[in-house]
Amino acid sequence: MSVTKDDVRKVARLSRIAVTDAHAEELVGELNGILNWIDQLNEVDVDGVEPMTSVVETTLPMREDVVTDGNIQDQVLANAPRSEDGFFVVPKAVE
């Protein structure tokens, strides 16, 4: 499979990464180089093979559904690019 410049634009959009026209052009070649190389996986017969999830057989641990921390507003906001009155300040999301 290979990608076109439109595919690159779409993937960049889905990845939320702004790309210029020239950069999209470059990426077509780079991504196709990688995708052509990984296409060799099609040679492998995977009929009836389960996809791997974990190397050591294990079940996910459960714990009581209780609050174990909290009241750390200062810590939560400590690295915010912008905050005011205990809130994150973000661009307008709803018109």
Added chain:
Amino acid sequence: MTELTKLTLAAALDGLKAKEFSSREITQQFVDAIEGARTLNAYVVETPEKALAMADASDAKLAKGEGGKLEGAPLGIKDLYCTKGVRTTACSSILGEFTPTYESTVTQNLWDEGAVMLGKLNMDEFAMGSSNETSRFGPVVNPWRRKGDNRDLTPGGSSGGSAAAVAGDLCLAATASDTGGSIRQPAAFTGTVGIKPTYGRASRYGMVAFASSLDQAGPISKTVEDSAILLEAMCSHDMKDSTSLNVETPDWRSDVSKGVKGMRIGIPKEYRMDGMSAEIDKLWEQGIEWLKVAGAEIVDISLPHTKYALPAYYIVAPAEASSNLARYDGMRYGARVDGDNLTATYEGTRAGGFGAEVQRRLMIGTYVLSSGYYDAYYLRAQKVRTKILNDFVDAFDSCDAILTPTCPSPAFAFGEKSGDPVEMYLNDVFTVTANLAGLPGISVPAGLSDSGLPLGLQVIGKALDEAACFRVGGELERAAGFVAKADKWW
């Protein structure tokens, strides 16, 4: 004054305990060494005041005959581990001046045992790279140089800062992390030892995530014994990481000297790659010979899906990265680039904050997970992973551990492989299989190349059998007698 920075971790711990020198003395020597080695660019944050305060606290404990297993030992920490109050960015611009308000479990374990933090070590951005060239802070320079050649070489990646700091005596040992070879390849490039344990041995809590089903913590150190000491302290069961295994951490240190008598060592024929240099092949043969002489039985094995490991990795890892790194949106932490609207802010923040290699992998990951391609790429790759694991399971029917070279070449110069992403990816051809199968793997320095650079041998063990890695690694270390150090030019 004796150069305490040249000590192994084991020797330093003995000296501290016997009060031959204080933690403050050895810490101060490292602080000075780090200051004098900024050309290597190994540290991206130096924490001398914190280090000396921790050293004093350790000295107070040691004076009373108390203290943990690492009491007073100065270590370097890869910038991938969240350290409370100390900037942590995984060497990415998108994290800005991010300063964690919490501590990773692995580093907390080290502080609980009395270790001293010297600072944060340089790495490829989000651990995506094999040469340290993708770091926001510029590449680490390998203390090693080719014979009669002054060009700067890469220390490998992504744990290049950890490897260079250990090789250059800028810490007793360091934490590192390994997603496709990021501990073992830099260890091989710098004449140091590095081990990636079984997936789930160490907690991933507080480690900046790259590919969650592959990421695993581990140490880089000067000797196999030092790796055993540090790995024992790093591993623990942790409720904060649901993939952390509820298993005991064994006494690996005692395995190092046990020898390999009666062990069966598998030699996988598929690792004899076309175009592999003669010196790598020779080193591998030498390793086989050493183990044979030490009483091991050599067994030919086959890992038929080896050639599919890297392509599978370059689906699984970018896919998981694209999901993990979706959190960097410039809203709650890190750097934000304001745009005209919310989407423009997201897109500008991520275009400005992520480097070229990270962007490339995020797009690959997004593509292989996108509607219509998930089955063809991601699901297929996860099935190929099962086949790779089954190869190992079958092979371990007839052997106890597997011996391979760590890398197809010694350290290379900057720019030599950065033109073609796929060529760079091939560096991890021998290491990536252990990540895909979740198995432990150790790299031990075993000789020098014709150009005078260190070369490593890798030992892969069964799941949870790090002990085999330490036994075989210890034997290789004794047989090789590798004592070469980089000539100090910095």
